Amino acid sequence: MLQKNFPFLLIIVLTIAIVACGKKKSHDDESVPPIALNLTGEGANSMRGYYAINNILQERLLADDAKLDLSVYFESPTAEEQIFGGSLVDLLGVYKGDGLNSSLRGAQPNALNMTLWFLTLDGLARDLTKVCETGQAGGDLKLNVAAQNALRGVCAFPEGDSMQTATLRSLWDAAMGFDAPEEEFTAWQEYVRSEEFNYMTAKEAIPQMLMAVWYSPYFLLRN
Amino acid sequence: MQTRRDFLKVGASSVGCAYVAAQTPMLFGAEATAEPHFFLQIIIPGGVDPSYFFDARPLEMTAAKLIQNYSGTEAILYTGSNGQQTWRSQLMNPLMPYMNKISVINGVHMVAAFDGHPQNMNFLLTGNAFGGEGQLPHFNMTGKKLPLDYLEVGGGFFGADLQNAAGSARLSVNAARNLSEKFRNAPALAAENSVLRQMRKRTANLQNNTSGLAQASWLLDQSLDQTPQVNQLLKNINLAETKGAETMLQSISMVGELFRGGLARSAMYVFDQFRTGAFIDTHSIESAKNQPKVYGDIANDLASVMKHLSETPFDDKRSLFDVTTVMVCSEFARTMRQSASFISFESTGTDHNQYSNSFLIGGKGIRGGLVLGATDMESIAACQKEAISGAHLAVDRENLMAIGKPFNVATATVSSDRPAEYKAEHYLNCASVANALYDAFGCDKKFYRSMERNGPPVPSLKALLA
Numbered sequence: 274m275l276q277k278n279f280p281f282l283l284i285i286v287l288t289i290a291i292v293a294c295g296k297k298k299s300h301d302d303e304s305v306p307p308i309a310l311n312l313t314g315e316g317a318n319s320m321r322g323y324y325a326i327n328n329i330l331q332e333r334l335l336a337d338d339a340k341l342d343l344s345v346y347f348e349s350p351t352a353e354e355q356i357f358g359g360s361l362v363d364l365l366g367v368y369k370g371d372g373l374n375s376s377l378r379g380a381q382p383n384a385l386n387m388t389l390w391f392l393t394l395d396g397l398a399r400d401l402t403k404v405c406e407t408g409q410a411g412g413d414l415k416l417n418v419a420a421q422n423a424l425r426g427v428c429a430f431p432e433g434d435s436m437q438t439a440t441l442r443s444l445w446d447a448a449m450g451f452d453a454p455e456e457e458f459t460a461w462q463e464y465v466r467s468e469e470f471n472y473m474t475a476k477e478a479i480p481q482m483l484m485a486v487w488y489s490p491y492f493l494l495r496n
Numbered sequence: 497m498q499t500r501r502d503f504l505k506v507g508a509s510s511v512g513c514a515y516v517a518a519q520t521p522m523l524f525g526a527e528a529t530a531e532p533h534f535f536l537q538i539i540i541p542g543g544v545d546p547s548y549f550f551d552a553r554p555l556e557m558t559a560a561k562l563i564q565n566y567s568g569t570e571a572i573l574y575t576g577s578n579g580q581q582t583w584r585s586q587l588m589n590p591l592m593p594y595m596n597k598i599s600v601i602n603g604v605h606m607v608a609a610f611d612g613h614p615q616n617m618n619f620l621l622t623g624n625a626f627g628g629e630g631q632l633p634h635f636n637m638t639g640k641k642l643p644l645d646y647l648e649v650g651g652g653f654f655g656a657d658l659q660n661a662a663g664s665a666r667l668s669v670n671a672a673r674n675l676s677e678k679f680r681n682a683p684a685l686a687a688e689n690s691v692l693r694q695m696r697k698r699t700a701n702l703q704n705n706t707s708g709l710a711q712a713s714w715l716l717d718q719s720l721d722q723t724p725q726v727n728q729l730l731k732n733i734n735l736a737e738t739k740g741a742e743t744m745l746q747s748i749s750m751v752g753e754l755f756r757g758g759l760a761r762s763a764m765y766v767f768d769q770f771r772t773g774a775f776i777d778t779h780s781i782e783s784a785k786n787q788p789k790v791y792g793d794i795a796n797d798l799a800s801v802m803k804h805l806s807e808t809p810f811d812d813k814r815s816l817f818d819v820t821t822v823m824v825c826s827e828f829a830r831t832m833r834q835s836a837s838f839i840s841f842e843s844t845g846t847d848h849n850q851y852s853n854s855f856l857i858g859g860k861g862i863r864g865g866l867v868l869g870a871t872d873m874e875s876i877a878a879c880q881k882e883a884i885s886g887a888h889l890a891v892d893r894e895n896l897m898a899i900g901k902p903f904n905v906a907t908a909t910v911s912s913d914r915p916a917e918y919k920a921e922h923y924l925n926c927a928s929v930a931n932a933l934y935d936a937f938g939c940d941k942k943f944y945r946s947m948e949r950n951g952p953p954v955p956s957l958k959a960l961l962a
Contacts, residue, residue, distance in 0.1 A: 318712045319662045348674055361675055363666045381662035382715040384643040384722035385759065388730070389675070391723070392682055460698065469690050484691045490702050490713045
């Protein structure tokens with residue numbers, strides 16, 4: 274009986290498996306507000322926005338009970354600024370609306386938000402690099418084990434195994450996840466092994482490695 | 497709203513700003529377009545009452561209980577350079593020195609089917625009562641694209657659904673100062689920065705394929721071109737510190753600086769009536785009675801902006817006003833009074849009127865000094881039932897509203913016709929004004945607004961163009 278129906282059962286099992294995999298949400302999907310589903314015409318041209326990027330990096334780099342607040346790298350608004358305006362978060366792509374309609378504002382790539390993202394991610398990269406100096410990331414960031422190991426792997430830059438593919442792959446995976454195709458990893462690996470990094474110390478090289486991961490269309494843009 | 501002391505204080509600081517503006521090098525504004533052209537849209541959300549602006553009524557009409565007028569002052573007859581007349585409120589006196597540069601457009605019909613704020617604000621900004629693509633980003637699609645489509649300043653809430661706002665940025669003076677300070681303390685972001693160069697290689701790679709990221713990658717690449725200049729611009733910008741809510745003049749001074757630097761093509765200033773207490777959605781008697789103060793303050797604010805734009809150099813030949821088209825608008829006008837079945841005339845406020853709207857438009861590409869369009873019920877005689885058109889009665893049975901008179905867009909003349917039934921095409925519509933702005937910016941015809949889905953574009957109000 275079982276043997277007779279095996280092809281049929283196999284098809285059912287495979288179908289269930291495919292549907293289940295298709296429905297599984299990635300962390301990145303969850304970080305984009307669901308209201309985006311009601312919007313048209315902006316997704317193709319926009320970056321993910323401040324809160325999505327913040328959540329993605331928090332999930333990839335920090336321990337489960339830790340929170341990331343990227344705004345510490347570009348502002349410390351006073352109480353007055355919080356009341357009367359002055360938050361720069363708006364410039365990095367946020368949802369604004371009236372409760373009925375909502376749209377992503379400030380997320381289209383422009384020179385202003387690209388400049389601010391650079392300031393922000395550079396600050397984070399430098400805090401992460403402090404793992405190599407003190408064993409702890411700066412800014413009270415509590416890293417998860419995978420991120421810690423990935424960073425420690427390149428601390429010996431350019432010596433030891435720090436430039437080995439497996440070591441670089443760990444850092445890439447920790448920072449980029451599965452957002453980019455393999456050719457992007459290859460291009461990044463070539464870049465960090467290039468003469469641009471000659472004569473750099475680990476303290477100089479690691480932030481630049483991380484910035485080259487994050488300053489990528491695959492990381493910043495909605496996909 | 498500004499007090500006289502605020503006005504003087506900010507006026508003094510704006511002189512300083514003007515000096516700094518003259519000293520600040522224009523980073524890439526000049527090369528962005530051969531002929532620089534910016535747009536400043538000043539939105540007063542809530543529904544402005546034009547009877548306190550440039551579509552007033554004589555006091556005898558108030559005595560006859562036809563229209564509220566809590567200012568108690570007589571309207572003044574105002575004649576445009578085209579010979580057309582309208583009554584204006586004395587509250588607009590501060591704007592009079594600039595009216596040779598500004599045209600008044602009255603009797604503009606909005607979306608007939610709805611009298612709500614969001615539908616009419618959507619119609620004003622997108623041409624569709626339910627929202628869509630805003631007009632301002634379209635202005636940035638002519639010539640070289642500037643980094644930002646538009647800046648949103650002022651902090652007010654306008655409640656429209658703009659689906660192409662991702663290229664805009666909401667910016668306060670405090671935020672801009674904060675940003676400037678950060679960049680002054682950060683290492684320079686130069687074009688030869690290694691990370692930026694690496695990113696360029698990756699965006700170039702993506703632009704050559706057919707993935708969904710291709711277009712955004714192109715935008716990223718364009719942005720990287722301008723990033724070092726923006727970095728430099730923001731480092732050098734000099735803005736006065738604001739205490740409490742920033743004033744309109746402070747916001748516009750910042751906008752002027754950023755226009756000069758070539759950061760944005762347009763700016764949308766939105767009055768924040770909740771913060772300032774200047775409620776213009778005057779359904780209640782309390783808010784209605786406060787209108788003379790509110791509109792007086794608005795007139796002072798607008799005059800200070802006009803002064804600033806006129807006196808601040810854009811370059812050695814032109815002022816900011818010379819290179820900027822300025823529009824003052826709201827989503828609709830208001831009724832002359834409320835229904836007598838609802839409230840006595842002595843306690844009346846006003847309701848929404850989407851059959852009339854008034855705009856002030858001036859600056860680059862615009863003929864100043866005109867009066868275009870008009871509303872009916874402009875006198876006691878014109879309020880008699882036999883003088884009112886069937887079309888008017890069809891949309892306003894109780895004669896509470898002054899509605900835009902029939903208008904010939906081609907000749908820019910008000911018609912004396914009294915149509916029996918209401919048809920939107922008989923009147924000056926907001927879409928014709930929007931299309932004139934598209935003309936002024938040389939935009940692609942595909943953006944022109946029509947009155948119906950997939951219909952032909954409505955005629956542009958070309959009389960408005962210089």
